[in-house]
Amino acid sequence: MIATVVDTTALWETAVYSLIAGLGVTAIFSLALLGATRMSEATRDGRSATAALYAAVAVIGLLGTAGAVVGGVIVMTSK
Amino acid sequence: MSESDLILGIVVATALAFDFTNGFHDTANVVATSISTRAMSPRIAVGYAAMLNFAGAFISLQVAATVANDVVDPLAITTTVIFAGLIGAITWNLITWYFGLPSSSSHALIGGVVGATFVAAGADAVLGDGILGKVLIPALIAPVLAFVIGVLAITICYGILGRQRPGPVTRGFRFGQVISGGLLALAHGTNDAQKTMGVITLALIANGSIASDAEVPTWVIVSAASAIALGTYTGGWRIIKTMGTRIIKMDAAQGFSAQGAGAAVILTSSHFGFPLSTTQVIAGGVMGAGAGKRLSAVRWGVAGNIVVAWLLTLPAAAAIGGLTYVVTDVFPGVVGPLLVSLVGLGLAAAAFVRRVRHGEPVPAA
Numbered sequence: 186m187i188a189t190v191v192d193t194t195a196l197w198e199t200a201v202y203s204l205i206a207g208l209g210v211t212a213i214f215s216l217a218l219l220g221a222t223r224m225s226e227a228t229r230d231g232r233s234a235t236a237a238l239y240a241a242v243a244v245i246g247l248l249g250t251a252g253a254v255v256g257g258v259i260v261m262t263s264k
Numbered sequence: 265m266s267e268s269d270l271i272l273g274i275v276v277a278t279a280l281a282f283d284f285t286n287g288f289h290d291t292a293n294v295v296a297t298s299i300s301t302r303a304m305s306p307r308i309a310v311g312y313a314a315m316l317n318f319a320g321a322f323i324s325l326q327v328a329a330t331v332a333n334d335v336v337d338p339l340a341i342t343t344t345v346i347f348a349g350l351i352g353a354i355t356w357n358l359i360t361w362y363f364g365l366p367s368s369s370s371h372a373l374i375g376g377v378v379g380a381t382f383v384a385a386g387a388d389a390v391l392g393d394g395i396l397g398k399v400l401i402p403a404l405i406a407p408v409l410a411f412v413i414g415v416l417a418i419t420i421c422y423g424i425l426g427r428q429r430p431g432p433v434t435r436g437f438r439f440g441q442v443i444s445g446g447l448l449a450l451a452h453g454t455n456d457a458q459k460t461m462g463v464i465t466l467a468l469i470a471n472g473s474i475a476s477d478a479e480v481p482t483w484v485i486v487s488a489a490s491a492i493a494l495g496t497y498t499g500g501w502r503i504i505k506t507m508g509t510r511i512i513k514m515d516a517a518q519g520f521s522a523q524g525a526g527a528a529v530i531l532t533s534s535h536f537g538f539p540l541s542t543t544q545v546i547a548g549g550v551m552g553a554g555a556g557k558r559l560s561a562v563r564w565g566v567a568g569n570i571v572v573a574w575l576l577t578l579p580a581a582a583a584i585g586g587l588t589y590v591v592t593d594v595f596p597g598v599v600g601p602l603l604v605s606l607v608g609l610g611l612a613a614a615a616f617v618r619r620v621r622h623g624e625p626v627p628a629a
Contacts, residue, residue, distance in 0.1 A: 191396070191401050192396040192397060192398075192536075195536040195537075195538075196402065196405065196536075196538075197403070198532075198536065199402075199409075199529075199532045199535075199536050199538065200405070200409055202528075202532045202535075203409055203410075203413060203528045203529045203532045203533075204409075204412075204413060204416075204528075206528040206531075206532065207413040207416075207417055207524050207525045207527075207528035207529070208413060208416055208417055208420060208435060210444075210524055210528075211417040211420050211421060211520070211521060211524050212424070214443075214520070215420060215421050215424040216450050217426055217436075218424075218425055218428075218432075218433060218436040218437070218440075219424050219425055219428065219435060221432070222425075222428045222429065222432045222436070223428075224435060243547050245572065250440075250443065252442060254447060257447075258323070258450070258533060259444050259452065260535065261323050261531060261534065261535055
């Protein structure tokens with residue numbers, strides 16, 4: 186009876202997209218922070234190549250976070 | 265101006281008053297984590313949340329459509345029924361505010377409207393399938409989903425950053441909370457402001473002011489967005505305390521995870537038109553972020569009290585809504601709603617004065 190009343194597809198999609206968005210943004214932002222902290226340590230130790238690598242991780246992570254947020258809002262407004 | 269227009273005016277004013285109390289009541293859900301981890305000062309957090317609540321109200325109309333069409337039969341609705349439902353919701357919001365309990369404004373609104381409709385038009389006018397499929401089942405799933413996302417998110421955060429120096433990581437997550445807190449405020453605006461839009465639209469249809477298949481008028485969107493933003497800015501400080509410090513004592517990573525989990529679930533649900541309790545979802549995220557660190561970090565006694573308040577919300581608001589309809593039905597025309605409004609305003613003012621005099625709320629633990 187419940188299956189006929191509930192839009193299971195919409196509920197399932199809600200669960201899946203929420204998980205992807207919530208965990209995806211968390212992971213990307215955490216990687217950005219990891220890049221930033223390691224970059225700072227590498228710079229302090231004079232390891233410039235390593236610092237540049239971690240800086241790239243930080244920038245990509247931040248851009249990914251911003252992209253996910255903007256993308257999410259665009260999806261919301263497009264319906 | 266006809267008598268029905270006068271009643272419509274009272275209903276719209278009451279709906280906007282509900283929207284204000286919704287923002288006032290739910291500010292805590294949005295800003296408590298940012299304040300308790302010192303990501304933002306209280307004033308800045310509340311102002312920021314108010315702005316994004318306002319913006320969020322314009323993003324989507326799916327939830328408004330659900331409230332207007334899927335909960336009760338729109339043809340059985342009168343402006344007096346909606347008025348009684350709103351009084352049920354506002355009264356329950358004020359009672360839970362008085363005791364410092366973060367209950368659900370959404371379920372209060374839906375409960376109030378259902379109770380008043382049941383008394384006015386009978387059980388057939390209550391759309392049981394819509395309530396079960398669009399409200400109750402999503403209401404059960406969403407907080408659990410936010411809890412699971414909160415647990416997994418904090419595990420990811422600690423897994424990636426656990427061995428780093430805490431100072432820079434904490435500062436980083438505080439910055440992250442500016443983003444996640446903003447998304448949460450936006451999500452709150454998309455889901456909660458729309459419920460009021462749906463109710464005002466129902467009242468306009470019931471009064472014959474707009475066609476039953478009409479779009480939500482722009483003035484309704486703007487006024488609902490403004491009311492919830494103003495309520496949010498005014499702030500419900502006592503619930504901020506319960507939400508921000510009494511469920512778990514959180515660090516910045518937990519705050520970020522909890523807000524991210526809540527925002528993801530609410531925004532996605534708004535997209536699919538599920539009128540969620542944002543309170544339940546955010547509390548689920550907060551508990552998940554706490555339990556992900558260690559289970560004993562969550563003060564389960566406080567969480568239990570919140571669950572009891574949630575369970576009571578639908579029936580209590582429905583009972584008050586039904587009772588209000590009986591009272592307004594005794595007095596013909598505009599007299600009933602006017603009388604109830606005046607008594608309600610008097611009781612609300614008395615509650616405010618008493619709470620201000622006594623300071624601390626009755627503890628939630």
